[in-house]
Amino acid sequence: MTLRPDVLLAIIGMAVATYLCRAGGYALFRALRPPRYVEVVLQHLPGPIFMAYAMPALAAHGWKGWVAAVAVVAVQYASRSLAAAILVGVGAMAGLGAFEAWYLAR
Amino acid sequence: MSDQAESKGPVVFTRHGVAHGIRTALPLVIGTFPFGLVVGVISDQKGLSWLETVLMAALLFAGSSQLLALELWSDPAPIMAATIAALVVNIRMAPMGAALAPWLDKLRGVKLWGSLAFMVDHAFALSAAEQRRGGRDAGYLLGIGVTLWCFWNVSVGLGHIMGAAVRFPAGHALYFAAIATFVAILVPLWRGVRRDFWPWLLAGFLAVLAWKAGLGQPWPLLIGAFAGASLSAWLELRRE
Numbered sequence: 131m132t133l134r135p136d137v138l139l140a141i142i143g144m145a146v147a148t149y150l151c152r153a154g155g156y157a158l159f160r161a162l163r164p165p166r167y168v169e170v171v172l173q174h175l176p177g178p179i180f181m182a183y184a185m186p187a188l189a190a191h192g193w194k195g196w197v198a199a200v201a202v203v204a205v206q207y208a209s210r211s212l213a214a215a216i217l218v219g220v221g222a223m224a225g226l227g228a229f230e231a232w233y234l235a236r
Numbered sequence: 237m238s239d240q241a242e243s244k245g246p247v248v249f250t251r252h253g254v255a256h257g258i259r260t261a262l263p264l265v266i267g268t269f270p271f272g273l274v275v276g277v278i279s280d281q282k283g284l285s286w287l288e289t290v291l292m293a294a295l296l297f298a299g300s301s302q303l304l305a306l307e308l309w310s311d312p313a314p315i316m317a318a319t320i321a322a323l324v325v326n327i328r329m330a331p332m333g334a335a336l337a338p339w340l341d342k343l344r345g346v347k348l349w350g351s352l353a354f355m356v357d358h359a360f361a362l363s364a365a366e367q368r369r370g371g372r373d374a375g376y377l378l379g380i381g382v383t384l385w386c387f388w389n390v391s392v393g394l395g396h397i398m399g400a401a402v403r404f405p406a407g408h409a410l411y412f413a414a415i416a417t418f419v420a421i422l423v424p425l426w427r428g429v430r431r432d433f434w435p436w437l438l439a440g441f442l443a444v445l446a447w448k449a450g451l452g453q454p455w456p457l458l459i460g461a462f463a464g465a466s467l468s469a470w471l472e473l474r475r476e
Contacts, residue, residue: 132285136312141288143319144305145295151326153352156333156340170469171462172335176364177425177432178439178464179328180418182457183357185440186447187415195415202416206423213263215423219416224409 191223194230198222247342249374257359257379264358267417268299268384269391270410275302276395282309286396293392297356297385300453301325302392328454328461332360338367339374347378354381358421365424431468439464 159172188195201222206215272293279289279302296302304325305318333340333352340348351374359380366376426432443460451459 131287133287133291134285134313136315137284137288138291140305140313140315140318141292141295143315144292144301144322147319147323148296148298148301148326148329149353151323151329152355153333153349155330156337156352158330159334159337160341167469167473169337170472171465172331172337174435174465174468174472175331175335175461176361177422177427177436178468179332179457179461180357180361180422180425181436181439181464182443182460184415184418184422185444185460186456188419189444189447191412191415195412198412198416199419202419203423206420210424211263212260212417212420213266215420216263216266216413216416219419220409220413223412223416227407227409 194223194226197226245372247339247372247374249343249347251375253373253375254379254382256373257376257381258383259379260362260376261358261380261383264380264384264417265387267413268358268388271299271414272388272391273395273398274411275299275306276392276397277399278303278306279392280396280399282306283311284309284396286393289396290389290393293389294385296322297354297388298322298326298329299388325454328457329355329357329360331461332357336360336363336367336377339363339377343374347374351378351381354378354385356381356384358384358417361418361421361425365421368425368427431471435464435468435471438467 184199188199191198198219202215202219205218206212209215275293276289279292284292284306292302292305301322304321305314308314308317308321332355336355340351343351355377359377362380363377439460441460442463443456446456446459
């Protein structure tokens with residue numbers, strides 16, 4: 131159960147940087163009162179930010195990623211349950227992986 | 237959107253809102269727990285003690301920046317490099333607080349800066365969706381954040397204890413849980429083809445393009461997100 135000073139300093143440095151990211155954007159916004167266009171862009175950020183996060187990650191998973199993503203969206207839409215959607219996504223990924231392994235070994 | 241939201245009365249911050257956030261966040265743990273285990277296992281491999289590992293998890297509460305820092309970990313600890321890495325990976329969170337301004341503007345002191353301290357991607361996305369539905373209780377954001385933070389510490393600490401015992405191979409389906417979470421969160425954020433189709437397509441397309449071009453995070457994310465949001469804002473302002 132050690133706590134080395136160099137490790138502690140690295141952790142504190144990272145923590146300060148991370149809090150600046152979390153709170154700094156809002157603090158700047160509050161201090162500067164940006165023009166209306168900037169405000170509207172920020173209001174429209176949620177959808178695009180998660181598209182921009184998810185699409186490269188799905189592309190990295192290849193065809194299995196896209197199929198699993200369709201399953202996730204369908205379950206989330208139908209059930210409105212995040213838990214069900216996430217579980218189906220992982221299940222689909224596992225099933226598709228097993229299918230691919232079987233198909234290639236055939 | 238805004239006139240509907242404003243008709244519901246002033247923004248409040250109640251225990252009820254926090255509880256609502258906690259209930260919403262619990263299923264999200266399915267997505268974050270395996271990720272936390274992995275971060276804990278890698279911390280152990282990099283020679284961090286349990287205390288150092290859990291301290292990092294609790295103070296950072298940002299999985300991808302923890303992973304990146306561990307990737308470039310050395311002896312002695314890379315103080316400067318780790319700090320810069322955290323700044324680069326987490327800069328995506330800067331616009332999130334600003335986007336939640338309709339709620340945050342009404343908060344003061346600990347409620348405001350504390351809510352921001354626990355804000356993560358999921359908490360932001362779900363709060364934005366709640367805000368659009370006309371939700372006026374800003375406690376929701378903190379409820380989600382604190383719940384995920386608690387389980388994050390538990391999962392990372394557990395991962396460190398399990399050490400080499402839990403070694404999911406690189407392509408394990410469990411890793412898909414984190415991505416599936418964000419894909420699922422997109423569904424309640426969708427406001428229809430007319431408003432979201434082209435902006436979302438542009439965001440996803442540019443992000444994939446930037447990623448294919450070999451740009452590391454956060455660039456694909458920032459390029460895609462701001463291009464999509466700009467187009468979306470332009471479409472809305474044109475309609476006014």
